[in-house]
Amino acid sequence: MEEVKIGVYVCHCGVNIAATVDVEKVAKYAGTLPGVVLSRDYVFMCSDPGQDLIRKDIKEYNLNRVIVASCSPRLHELTFRRVCESAGLNRYLFEMANIREQCSWTSEDKEANTEKAKALVDAAVRRVHYQEALEVKEAPYNPNTLVVGGGIAGIQAALEIANSEHRLYLVEREPSIGGHMIQLDKTFPTLDCSQCILTPKMSEAGSHPYIELLAYSEVEEVSGYVGNFKAKIRKKARYVDEDKCTGCGVCMQKCPYKTDSEFELGLAKRKAAYIPFPQAVPNVATIDPDICIYIKSEGKKCGACIKFCDAGAIDFSQQDRIIEIEVGSIILATGFDLMDPKRIPQYGYGKYDNVLTGLEFERIVSPTGPTGGKIQLKDGHEPESVAIIHCVGSRDKNYHEYCSRVCCMYALKQANYIKEELPNTDVYQLYIDMRSFGDGYEEFYERLSNEGVNFVRGKVAQVTDQAISDEGKGKLIVVAEDTLLGRMLRIPVDMVILCNALEPQADAGGVASRFTVNQKATGFFLERHPKLDPVATPTEGVFVAGCCQSPKDIPDTVAQASAAAARILAMISKGRITLEAAVSTIDEEKCSGCKICLGLCPFSAISFDEEKEICRINEALCKGCGICAGACPSAAITARQFTNEEIVAEVEGVLT
Amino acid sequence: MKRNEFEPKIVGFSCNWCAYAAADLAGTSRTHYPPNIRVIRAMCSGRINELLIFKAFAAGADGVLVAGCHPGDCHYIKGNLSARRRVVGMKPFLEAIGIEPERLRLEWIGASEGPKFAETVKSFTQTIKDLGPGPFNKRRNGY
Numbered sequence: 001m002e003e004v005k006i007g008v009y010v011c012h013c014g015v016n017i018a019a020t021v022d023v024e025k026v027a028k029y030a031g032t033l034p035g036v037v038l039s040r041d042y043v044f045m046c047s048d049p050g051q052d053l054i055r056k057d058i059k060e061y062n063l064n065r066v067i068v069a070s071c072s073p074r075l076h077e078l079t080f081r082r083v084c085e086s087a088g089l090n091r092y093l094f095e096m097a098n099i100r101e102q103c104s105w106t107s108e109d110k111e112a113n114t115e116k117a118k119a120l121v122d123a124a125v126r127r128v129h130y131q132e133a134l135e136v137k138e139a140p141y142n143p144n145t146l147v148v149g150g151g152i153a154g155i156q157a158a159l160e161i162a163n164s165e166h167r168l169y170l171v172e173r174e175p176s177i178g179g180h181m182i183q184l185d186k187t188f189p190t191l192d193c194s195q196c197i198l199t200p201k202m203s204e205a206g207s208h209p210y211i212e213l214l215a216y217s218e219v220e221e222v223s224g225y226v227g228n229f230k231a232k233i234r235k236k237a238r239y240v241d242e243d244k245c246t247g248c249g250v251c252m253q254k255c256p257y258k259t260d261s262e263f264e265l266g267l268a269k270r271k272a273a274y275i276p277f278p279q280a281v282p283n284v285a286t287i288d289p290d291i292c293i294y295i296k297s298e299g300k301k302c303g304a305c306i307k308f309c310d311a312g313a314i315d316f317s318q319q320d321r322i323i324e325i326e327v328g329s330i331i332l333a334t335g336f337d338l339m340d341p342k343r344i345p346q347y348g349y350g351k352y353d354n355v356l357t358g359l360e361f362e363r364i365v366s367p368t369g370p371t372g373g374k375i376q377l378k379d380g381h382e383p384e385s386v387a388i389i390h391c392v393g394s395r396d397k398n399y400h401e402y403c404s405r406v407c408c409m410y411a412l413k414q415a416n417y418i419k420e421e422l423p424n425t426d427v428y429q430l431y432i433d434m435r436s437f438g439d440g441y442e443e444f445y446e447r448l449s450n451e452g453v454n455f456v457r458g459k460v461a462q463v464t465d466q467a468i469s470d471e472g473k474g475k476l477i478v479v480a481e482d483t484l485l486g487r488m489l490r491i492p493v494d495m496v497i498l499c500n501a502l503e504p505q506a507d508a509g510g511v512a513s514r515f516t517v518n519q520k521a522t523g524f525f526l527e528r529h530p531k532l533d534p535v536a537t538p539t540e541g542v543f544v545a546g547c548c549q550s551p552k553d554i555p556d557t558v559a560q561a562s563a564a565a566a567r568i569l570a571m572i573s574k575g576r577i578t579l580e581a582a583v584s585t586i587d588e589e590k591c592s593g594c595k596i597c598l599g600l601c602p603f604s605a606i607s608f609d610e611e612k613e614i615c616r617i618n619e620a621l622c623k624g625c626g627i628c629a630g631a632c633p634s635a636a637i638t639a640r641q642f643t644n645e646e647i648v649a650e651v652e653g654v655l656t
Numbered sequence: 657m658k659r660n661e662f663e664p665k666i667v668g669f670s671c672n673w674c675a676y677a678a679a680d681l682a683g684t685s686r687t688h689y690p691p692n693i694r695v696i697r698a699m700c701s702g703r704i705n706e707l708l709i710f711k712a713f714a715a716g717a718d719g720v721l722v723a724g725c726h727p728g729d730c731h732y733i734k735g736n737l738s739a740r741r742r743v744v745g746m747k748p749f750l751e752a753i754g755i756e757p758e759r760l761r762l763e764w765i766g767a768s769e770g771p772k773f774a775e776t777v778k779s780f781t782q783t784i785k786d787l788g789p790g791p792f793n794k795r796r797n798g799y
Contacts, residue, residue, distance in 0.1 A: 098680075107689070625699050
C-alpha cells in the first residue's frame with residue numbers, strides 16, 4: 001500500500017476562526033500526527049491564493065490526502081474537492097474539519113475551542129488514512145420538468161423552461177392557474193393592473209406547445225432522484241370534457257345551484273357548474289360534486305347543463321385519472337395562505353360587516369369583482385373613513401414572528417385606491433414600522449404621504465362598535481396607541497382593512513414530506529442556503545420559488561422562479577448528472593442473504609440474487625445513505641466514505 | 657472552563673441533512689453551547705448502529721448523542737426510524753453491562769432548529785456531568 005502523505009490546512013477565516021481558536025497551535029499539533037507531512041495555517045483557504053497553495057503542495061510534496069480545517073463541509077466541501085481534483089488528487093481523498101460553525105462560533109472560550117479544534121483535526125487525520133479513491137460516474141438527465149403550483153411563480157418558471165423547447169408539466173390544484181396574483185386589482189409600486197400583466201402569461205402557459213397544463217390536479221406521489229423522478233398526478237374529474245368545452249358559460253347560466261365563490265372569497269356566489277373567473281386558464285367549466293344535484297341524486301334530478309351544452313361537453317361519467325410522468329427536476333411553487341384573522345378576535349373580523357381582509361378589499365376594488373369595482377360598505381354606502389391595520393398576525397409573538405413583507409406596500413396601494421375613487425374619504429394607516437425596501441417603494445411611500453393619508457404609528461389594540469362619544473356612534477372604533485405622541489386614540493371609521501399575515505399553505509407539511517423537502521420553523525420550505533442558494537433545497541433536483549419558501553412580493557417571486565428555471569436549464573443543457581460515488585457495496589462472501597437490508601433501502605436499490613442467495617446493490621440507484629450498512633448483521637455491507645473503519649477512526653480522534 | 661471540573665467528552669453522531677445542518681445553524685447564529693460535544697457526520701442517522709455507539713463508549717466517550725431528522729422529514733424516508741430502533745434496543749444492553757442508559761441519547765433535530773441543537777448539547781452535557789466519567793474514561797478507572 002502506498003504511504004499516506006497528508007497535508008493539513010488550518011484556516012483563519014479572517015478572524016472568524018482565528019479570534020476564538022489558536023489556529024497556529026492547531027496547525028502545529030496537526031504536524032505531529034501520524035502521516036501528516038505538512039501542516040499550515042492560512043488566512044483564507046477558500047480564496048484563490050489559498051486554493052493555489054493546496055494545488056502547489058499536492059504536486060511539490062506528493063500529497064495523497066488533504067485536510068482543510070475551516071468552515072462546514074456543507075459550505076465548501078465541493079470547492080476543496082475540486083481543488084484537489086484539479087491537482088490530480090481524487091476528490092474522496094479530501095476531508096474537512098468543521099472548526100468554524102461547530103467550534104469557533106459556538107463559544108468564546110479560546111482554550112476550550114482550541115482543544116476542540118485539535119480533536120476535530122485529529123479525527124480527520126485518523127479518518128483519511130482509511131479513505132479510498134472513488135470513481136465518479138454519470139447518468140443521463142431526463143429533460144422533462146415538473147412545476148407544482150400555477151401562481152405567478154409557477155407560470156414564470158414554466159414559461160422560462162418551456163421556451164427552451166423541453167417538455168414541462170405544470171400542475172395546479174384549482175380549476176384555473178393564476179394563483180393569488182390574479183385576485184389582485186393593481187400591483188405596487190407602479191400601480192399597473194395585475195390582471196393585465198398576468199393574463200398574457202397565463203394564456204401563453206395554457207397554449208404553449210411544450211407545456212402540458214394539468215389544472216385541477218394534484219401530485220400524489222413522488223419517487224426517484226435528480227435526473228430521474230417519477231410522479232403520480234391525480235387529475236380530478238371536472239365532469240366536463242376539456243377538449244370539447246368552449247368556455248361559453250351557458251352551463252353556468254343554467255345551473256340552478258349556488259355556493260360561495262372561492263375566487264371572490266365568499267363576497268359573491270358561483271354556480272355548481274362554474275368557471276372561477278372570466279380569464280380562467282384553461283377556460284373550461286368545472287362541476288362541483290359537493291353541490292351538484294345531478295351528481296348527488298345520481299342522475300335523477302336536474303341535468304340542466306347537459307341539456308343546454310351545445311358542445312356536448314358535460315360528462316358525468318368522468319372519473320379521477322392518475323397520470324404518471326417522468327421528470328428530471330421539480331420546482332415547488334405552491335404559494336401561501338392568508339392567516340384567518342378570526343384568530344385575533346379583538347379585531348372583530350367575522351363579527352362586524354365592514355371589517356375586511358386586504359385580499360377581500362382587492363376583490364371589492366377590482367372592476368370584475370363583486371361590487372364592480374365600487375368601494376362601498378356592506379349596506380351600499382360609500383365609506384367616509386377607512387382604517388388600514390398593518391401587521392395582523394405578522395411581527396407578533398402570539399402568531400407569526402416574521403414580517404410578511406408585502407403588507408406595508410399593499411396598504412399604501414389600497415390607500416391610493418381609496419383616495420383616487422373617494423378623495424374626501426379619510427384613510428388611516430396604523431403601522432408598527434413602515435418597511436418600503438424595494439425598488440421605487442420609498443418613493444411610493446413618499447408620494448402617498450403627500451396624498452393626505454393619515455399615518456399613525458402604533459399597534460391596534462381593538463376594533464369595537466362600542467362608542468364612548470357621539471362622534472363614534474354607529475361606527476367602528478379603532479383603539480390604538482399612537483406611540484409617537486404617546487397617547488391612546490379612538491378613531492371612528494366606517495371600514496377596517498386588516499393586513500393579515502401570509503402563512504404557509506395549510507397542507508405544506510404534507511407537500512414537504514411528499515417531495516422530501518424540509519420546513520423552516522415558520523413552516524415555509526427550507527432552502528439549501530439562505531443567501532448563497534435560496535432557490536435549491538437540500539434535496540437534489542427539487543427547487544423552490546415564490547411564497548412557499550418565504551413571504552415575498554411579485555418582483556422577488558419572479559426573480560426566484562427565473563433563477564430556479566435557470567438552474568434546471570443548466571442541467572438540461574448538460575444532459576447528464578453526476579452519480580454519487582460514495583455508495584454502498586455488498587461483500588458476497590459475507591452476505592448471508594437474510595434480506596434485512598432489502599426492506600430498509602429507501603431507493604429500492606437492493607435486490608436479491610435467487611441463484612446465489614445473496615443481496616446485491618444497484619450502484620446507479622444507491623444514494624449512499626448507509627442505512628443498509630448500519631443494519632447488516634454480518635457487516636457484509638460497506639458504506640463507502642462512511643465505513644466502520646473511517647467512523648471509528650474519527651470517534652477515536654475526537655476523544656483523544 | 658474550570659480545569660479541575662469534570663469536562664465530559666460527548667460524541668454526537670449527526671445526520672448530514674438535519675442535525676448536522678442544525679449544528680451549523682447554531683454556529684452561524686452564534687448560539688453558544690458547551691464545547692464538550694464533538695460532532696461526527698453520517699449521511700443518515702440510520703447509518704449509526706450498535707457497533708459504532710459501543711466503539712464510542714469503548715474509546716472513552718462519556719456520552720453518545722444520535723441526532724437525526726424528525727420522523728417524516730428523513731432525507732432517506734425512514735432511516736431515522738432505524739436509528740431509533742437501534743438506540744432504544746441498545747439501552748437495556750448498556751444497562752446490563754453497567755453503563756447508565758442515560759449516557760446514550762436520541763434526539764430529532766430539524767435543519768432549522770439551531771437553538772434546539774444548542775439546548776440539547778447543554779442539557780445532555782449537564783446530564784453527563786451529573787453522571788460522572790464514562791465507563792471507559794480513564795478518569796473513572798483511577799488513572
